[in-house]
Amino acid sequence: MWLIEKAAWKPCVRRNAKGERVQLDRGQFHTSLRNLGEAWSWGKNKVARFLERLEDHEMIGTVAGQSGCTITICNYDVYQDARDSSDQDGGTVAGQSRDTQEEGKEYTSVSKDTSVVMPRASEKGHRIPANWHPGPLPATVAALVAQWPPGREERELEGFRDYWEARTRDAARSDWDKVWHNRIRDQHDRVLRENRNGSGNFNSGGRSGVAEAIHTARDRLGLSR
Structure with a gap:
């Protein structure tokens, strides 16, 4: 609800914390993990995990930038x-105007063209295909895997x-590569x-018992996607 309230209700340009102009489409919001953490009183890692869960459930789309x-x-x-555009003018815009004045930013109506791609509503989730294999990893994710032990x-x-x-x-996803990342x-x-503790090589066919139990519990709670 907080994100929905902060999102632009029509195409606009908003200034970020550095004073740079950021072009937004309807339903978009530009921020940083630090700013969200301050607003929600959460740590940066918790904010990141929460956004990933929303994205996995196709509630939001995210595009990272500098x-x-x-x-x-x-x-x-x-x-x-x-x-009813009159209600929007009298309500949402006024609220956004107050927010931007407090943060030293501004809103300006612009063309609807934007470099940020809106997720297509027609993209529906599907179960993981049989013998599914992911495509090439993004550079940031590949850098993490490069630190893992062989196999x-x-x-x-x-x-x-x-x-x-x-x-x-709840086993349908629209982008299995993203879920894997x-x-x-x-x-x-x-x-x-586990690699440091020497437990990463136990049970070569799967996880250790304790790790498996923790992982299963986290997945059931929706914390490991």
Whole structure:
């Protein structure tokens, strides 16, 4: 709800914390993990995990840049009906104007053209395909995997496929590569910790019992996507 309230209700230009102009489309919001953490009283890592969960559930789309992150609210029109523009002018715009004055930024109406791609509403989720294999990893994710011990990526991928193939509820995703990338980010610290402790080579066919139990519990709570 906080993100929906902060999102632009019409195309505009907003100035970021550095004073740079950021072009936004309807339903978009430009910010940084630090600013969100300050607003929500959360740590940066918790903010990042929360945004990843929203993205996995196709509630938002994110595009990272040097000055911060542009968040797109999926199905924004469902939440903010624009049929009565007078109400928007008297309410949402006024609220956004107050926010920008407080933050030293400004809004300006611009063309609807934008370099940030809005997720297509027609993209529907589907179950993980049989014998699914991910495509090439993004550079930042590949850098994490490069720190893993030999063979660990294959083990994690096998467990990832087995988990999603066996899951019976909430098992549809529109972009399985992205889900896999988020899984790597989420498991990175655990993999390094197990490798340091010498437990990363136990049970070559899968995870150690304790790690498996923790992982299963986190997945059931929706914390490991």
